[in-house]
Amino acid sequence: MPDLGLNIIFKGKNFARLLGGLGVALRISLIAVAISIPLGLILGILMTRKNPILKAILRLYLDFIRIMPQMVLLFLVFFGTTRSFGWNLSGENAAIIVFSLWGTAEMGDLVRGALIAIPRHQYESAQSLGLSPAQTQIYIIIPQTVRRLLPLSINLITRMIKTTSLVLMIGVVEVIKVAQQIIEANRMKTPNGAFGVYLFVFILYFLACWPISMAARYLEKKWR
C-alpha cells in the first residue's frame, strides 16, 4: 500500500489545528448566514412588490453579486477598500461582509421564488372560505412559503460553508490554510503528506455539511 502520509495528522497539535481551522470556516459562514437570512427575507419580500424602480435596483444587486466570482468580491472588499477608503478590515471581517452580501442576494432570490410559487387559487380559495387577508397569510401563505424555503435555505448554508475555502486567498487561516501549513512543515520527513492531510480536510468538510444536507432532504420529503 502506498504511503498516504496519514500519520502527520496525529503528529503534535496538527489534529487540533485542523479542527480549529474548520472552526474558523464555520464561524465565518454561520455569522454570514445569521445576517443573510433576515436581510434575505426582507429583500425577497421587497422583490415581489410592484414598484419598477425598486425592482430594477434589487435585480441589479442580485445579478451583480451572483454573477461575480466570490473571489473577486473578496479581493475587492479586502484589498480594494484598504487603499481606497483606508479601511483596515481583518480578513475574517472582510469575509463575513462578502458572504453576507452574497448570502443576502441568494436568500432574497429564494424567498422571492417561494412567494411567487404560491398559486393564485390558494389566495382565492382562502378568500372564498371567508378568511381575512391576515388569516390567509397566517394559516395559508406563510406556512407554505416556509415549507418551500427551508430545504433551499439549508442547501444555501452548505454552499456557504464550502465556499469559505476561498478566504485563504485573503490570508484567513481556515482549515485549508492550516492543511497547507502542515504539509509544508512536513515536506522533508513525510513528502506524501498532501494526500493524507487533504483527505482529512475532505472528511472534515463532509462531516460539517452532510448532516445539514440530510436535514434538508428530510424536510423536503416530509413537506413535499
Place this chain on the structure above:
Amino acid sequence: MGKEDIEDIKEEGQQDGGQAMLSVEHLVKRFGTETILDDISFRVNPGEVLVIVGPSGCGKSTLLRCINALEDVQGGKILLNGLPVAEGGRKSPSVGTKIGMVFQSYDLFPHLNVIDNITLAPCKVLKKKRFLVEAEARELLKRVGLEGKEKSYPRELSGGQKQRVAIVRAMCMHPEILLLDEITAALDPEMVREVLEVVLDLARQGMTMLIVTHEMSFARAIATKVMMISDGHVVEEGTPEEFFTAPKTARARQFLNTFTYESVR
C-alpha cells in the same frame, strides 16, 4: 306607513320574484377595454339549481367569480338576500361566508391534511368549536365516500377525491348558495362520475347551486333552469327540457350540436 305603500312594496316584491336568493342585475364586467360580461341579469330562488353553459371563454367562469367577489365589476348589482356581495373590492364579511365555491383546479391547501383543510375556516372564521366541526366533517366525508381519509394530505388523493374534499370543505361553512366552476373539467371520466354523484346528492337535499359545466347529460339531470351565455350575453334561458330538446335560438342549437357526433358508417 299607509296601506297603499304596503301594497306598493308587495307589488315590487312580487316583481322581484319575491324570495329570490341571488339576484344579478345588469352586470357588466370588463378587462381593460374588452367586455367580458355585458348586461347580465338573472335570479336564483332558494332550492334552485341553475346550470350555466356556453362555449369556452364566453364569460361563465368570470360570472361565478364576480358573484363570489373575486373580480371587481364595472356595472350592475349582485345581491344575496338583498345585500351586496362585495364591499370595497373584497367579499363582504357578512355576506361572504354564505357563498361557497369550488374551483376547477384542485384548490385544497397542500400543507394541511383533509380534516384541517375542512375545519380551518369554520373554526377561524365562524369561531366554531373544533370538535363540533370535526364531527360534522367526518359525517360529510363518510357521506361522500371518503371515510378514513381524514389524515391524508391532498397529494395522497386522486383528483376526484380532492374535489369531493373541496365540496365538503365548502359545505362545512353552511353556505346558502354553492358555486361550482367546472369542477370536473380536469378529471378522468370515472372520477367525473364520483364527483357529480356528490353534487346530485346535494341537489336532492335542496341545496341552491350555480353550476358551470361542460357535462351536458349531468346538466340536464340536475338543472332546474339552464342558462346559456355566449360572448358575454345571455343567449337563452329555460328549463332543461326546453333547452336540450327544443332550443329556441340558432346559437344554442349550434352549441348543442358540438356534443353529438354523426355516424361515419
